[in-house]
Amino acid sequence: MLKVAIVGCGKIADAHASQIQSVKGCEIVGVCDKEPLMARQLYERFPVKRYFGDLTELLSVARPDVVHITTPPDSHFDIARFCLEQGCHVYVEKPVTLYAEEAQILLALANEKGLKLTVGHDDQFSHVARRMRTLVQSGYLGGAPVHMESYYCYELGYGYARALLGDKQHWVRRLPGRLLHNIISHGIARIAEFLTTDAPQVIAYGFVSPFLKKIGERDIVDELRVIICEE
Template identity: 55%
Template structure:
């Protein structure tokens, strides 16, 4: 037996205690119910920004959740080489169109923006395909495998008059926004003198780390910087915002933690310290660790003061140690919704890009220099591969191998 629903559909529920009012004389006046749908501006589907995702692994969940909180957007398609991955994501979030082929998805859904959330080796060819079609691209971190690939994509975006951004969402947490505001207001008393970025990563139990450590063919092991390559761009990007475009010196020291030594793999580094100096003489320090837990900070020093933004504790502290608690929301997505929304506004309204291309390229160049020192042999292979890339706009030879069919289709993270 079917009963009445406990709640009326949202569009049918009246707002207010009663659908009646009183005029100035005290006489009761019955008025028409006010519907929630009457208060909300309606946007037709054709006026919405059309979004598609390539790669339906774990990080794609966070993208979908953030996109659904942004007004006037609709997710029109999901693509993954493993169609089952696209279907499971679609079922959980009520998305209709699933694909295992990139070209088919682009043709059928006609997206305005594509989010690429696949392993880094596929970022360049997938982003290039989308840019060539005149589609804006949100590219997860790390932006590309090499700085030369990053330059090629940005040049292509400029030629096609479309926009591309990097998934450096930690630049847009509430703490980082507060720090940036203090810097812009002149709290430091001049140009920054020194910046420090601290970033820790929990490898979890043996089953998690063993997934890639025990498999030489795992995509993490195929990156020039291996484990470091997939993680450190968040911490390096925070430094790039304040450094000059040309970095004079990068000194990198890496080691393996005792925890990782227990896996019997001595060819993977998970402790990293980097000292950087730009052409203006400003210095920066980056620390990455899997041994130190819960460390996610940026410290910036100027002539008249210093500021520390701590994303883990949700605080922004400015010298002399006066603490300003961040305005934390119930749902903290570590800046992803803020970054995505700003990127969409740059697409729709012509607003400035949330992350300038200068910072994206500088992050990639610093990472190139780091990995060339930490993994010299890997760095040489990347340099050879980069020389084969045609920055003038032709497809890089690096993607002309047996992986191209898989890369075009999207790969689960």
């Protein structure tokens, strides 16, 4: 039985818990949040063995094989590094870290320890993504792509976005790229695997929509157009 733990018990943790419990041979041995009430509510709604308010206690008591990190992105690096150092495989929500250098450190550590480290780019495993990958690799489309477009959108009028706009202390506002920092990795991931160089030219233009300007939100860019070019 594969023992899985979840660190961070907010909204996205529900999706992780639901998927984990549907996988044969997996069990959720513990959930953890620095706010114990958040850990408890997840524990009470899903088949979880125990809940914790401390990461060190979770790892020492529950002894998971895999840790899913579903905390705000600014905590990903420290939590992932600690879990890897303790010998756990890690699945971390996107964006993996705030900075490329941090991601490289985690990757090197995982390789050194012989552990698996993966990021929650779930779109890459969709039927559409897998079919496109097959068509490109088989040569059916005539070879390597010469032009690709990727779109990713949020509806700012509902749920998560409404909470963001109404909360000046929301964790998304602490990200260097704010709203777009939290989602742009999805759009880029769709294209990145087809690039042939690690240093393409990137041209980006950001915009604040009339809607946000109207409600006085000028520090959140809600539209970003990016061109990624290879020679």
